[in-house]
Amino acid sequence: MSEQRPLVLVSNRGPVTYQEDGSVKRGTGGLVTALTGLASHRDAIWIASAMTEQDVEVAREHGGKPFEVEAPEGGSFRVKFIESDGEAYDRFYNIIANPMLWFIQHYLWDQSNAPDIRRHEVDAFDLGYQAVNRDLATAVIDEIGGQEEPVVMVHDYHFYTLPGMVREARPDVFLHHFVHIPWTQPDAWRVLPSRIREEIYNGLLANDIIGFHTKSYQRNFLQCCRDLMDLEVSFDDGVVFCGDRPVWVRSYPLPIDYDATQNVGRRPRVREFEEKVLARRREHSILRVDRADLSKNVLRGFTAFDIFLEQHPEFAEKITFTAQLMPSRTDVPEYAEYLEKIEALVAVVNHRHGTPDWMPIDLKLRDDLDEAVASYKHYDVMMVNAMFDGMNLVAKEGPLVNERHGVSILSENTGAHEELGEFAISVNPFDVQELADAIHAALVMKPEERERRAKGLKEIVTSRDPGDWIDEQIADIRAKNSGARTPTS
Numbered sequence: 001m002s003e004q005r006p007l008v009l010v011s012n013r014g015p016v017t018y019q020e021d022g023s024v025k026r027g028t029g030g031l032v033t034a035l036t037g038l039a040s041h042r043d044a045i046w047i048a049s050a051m052t053e054q055d056v057e058v059a060r061e062h063g064g065k066p067f068e069v070e071a072p073e074g075g076s077f078r079v080k081f082i083e084s085d086g087e088a089y090d091r092f093y094n095i096i097a098n099p100m101l102w103f104i105q106h107y108l109w110d111q112s113n114a115p116d117i118r119r120h121e122v123d124a125f126d127l128g129y130q131a132v133n134r135d136l137a138t139a140v141i142d143e144i145g146g147q148e149e150p151v152v153m154v155h156d157y158h159f160y161t162l163p164g165m166v167r168e169a170r171p172d173v174f175l176h177h178f179v180h181i182p183w184t185q186p187d188a189w190r191v192l193p194s195r196i197r198e199e200i201y202n203g204l205l206a207n208d209i210i211g212f213h214t215k216s217y218q219r220n221f222l223q224c225c226r227d228l229m230d231l232e233v234s235f236d237d238g239v240v241f242c243g244d245r246p247v248w249v250r251s252y253p254l255p256i257d258y259d260a261t262q263n264v265g266r267r268p269r270v271r272e273f274e275e276k277v278l279a280r281r282r283e284h285s286i287l288r289v290d291r292a293d294l295s296k297n298v299l300r301g302f303t304a305f306d307i308f309l310e311q312h313p314e315f316a317e318k319i320t321f322t323a324q325l326m327p328s329r330t331d332v333p334e335y336a337e338y339l340e341k342i343e344a345l346v347a348v349v350n351h352r353h354g355t356p357d358w359m360p361i362d363l364k365l366r367d368d369l370d371e372a373v374a375s376y377k378h379y380d381v382m383m384v385n386a387m388f389d390g391m392n393l394v395a396k397e398g399p400l401v402n403e404r405h406g407v408s409i410l411s412e413n414t415g416a417h418e419e420l421g422e423f424a425i426s427v428n429p430f431d432v433q434e435l436a437d438a439i440h441a442a443l444v445m446k447p448e449e450r451e452r453r454a455k456g457l458k459e460i461v462t463s464r465d466p467g468d469w470i471d472e473q474i475a476d477i478r479a480k481n482s483g484a485r486t487p488t489s
Contacts, residue, residue, distance in 0.1 A: 091128020
């Protein structure tokens with residue numbers, strides 16, 4: 001793998017989006033955060049879907065070629081925005097990627113009621129998901145034209161069939177695919193019609209290396225290849241054998257950029273928010289920071305807090321549960337309904353337990369990093385009780401900047417639990433009584449035990465940074481490129 005040759009990165013969202021007023025906004029989501037580190041770590045061309053009309057205009061102005069863009073929070077990137085047909089993109093994103101694949105990969109379907117797969121969904125796969133994958137595959141093929149043995153790194157569940165399209169055009173390409181969300185067990189995938197399922201798996205298995213956040217997801221993928229595709233796999237080596245071609249399946253846990261996160265904590269605006277947090281603070285503080293996504297399990301978190309207040313009335317008026325939730329995918333009916341349920345449950349809990357001068361739950365429906373970091377600094381307990389989560393970077397950011405030896409309550413089904421579980425209070429995300437008990441245990445924990453756990457979390461969070469995450473993957477690309485048959489670790 002040549003140091004001079006640029007990597008080609010592919011993701012649905014790019015590092016920036018252009019706004020109506022001509023300004024540039026940083027792309028949202030954990031994936032963009034991860035890839036921002038990769039793109040700044042190495043020479044890279046980042047191919048992404050055009051998200052706004054202004055993205056389309058800028059792409060047309062540059063003749064569909066890569067162009068340099070400065071990100072608002074620093075760093076410059078070479079970006080190539082790809083314009084897809086509007087109806088095709090809607091089918092790709094709003095029918096197949098979200099909710100279909102997202103729901104499968106987070107065990108979210110209530111299978112006695114949904115999904116009903118009809119011609120509508122099959123057409124959405126053929127005319128939407130495949131069409132957008134083809135659009136970006138064509139851009140990749142164009143970008144690597146003339147290169148010998150190019151390297152392409154594909155990201156996430158939006159582009160499972162793209163690698164097969166690129167491989168067909170360029171058999172010499174090296175393809176690496178990182179999946180940022182959980183990989184579920186074989187039965188979860190039986191929701192999909194067999195033809196669609198096979199096209200997804202064949203597309204993914206066109207890669208040379210497939211990466212996940214955890215060993216658990218790695219094992220699930222290998223099991224799926226064995227049970228659903230009847231392929232030979234090695235669980236010990238992390239390899240799927242596709243004919244004479246071994247596909248490496250690896251785990252690369254995503255770290256946070258701890259220096260950058262700590263720098264955010266020193267911003268003047270964060271300090272302004274801290275003053276407000278401390279002015280409103282009661283004796284005890286619980287915090288959650290999440291997208292209002294079904295997988296984050298917000299309702300059970302509030303239900304557990306309701307149970308806790310009922311069973312421990314001595315904490316009345318002495319505690320506040322602050323929840324900063326970013327509304328998510330509100331154009332998907334299930335998500336809009338979920339947000340309504342969250343607001344309704346908060347109203348019930350506050351009415352049941354509140355007093356004229358105390359609201360137990362302080363719900364904030366907004367996305368504000370500075371405000372979140374200010375809250376990170378001063379929680380006593382942080383709740384991360386996701387039903388299933390690819391990694392969950394909040395579970396790493398909170399303990400890094402917290403100044404009160406805050407205790408983490410962490411769902412055993414988050415990717416972060418594989419690394420952090422030893423120093424957190426582990427919970428089954430469906431057991432609301434256990435979660436209520438965990439809140440109480442965290443609040444009455446002895447100071448020396450709080451300190452031990454907090455130091456343990458901080459040591460793990462600062463042991464690797466995004467550069468290490470990238471280097472681990474590039475080392476595997478080099479090893480496989482040089483002819484190694486199996487991963488070395």
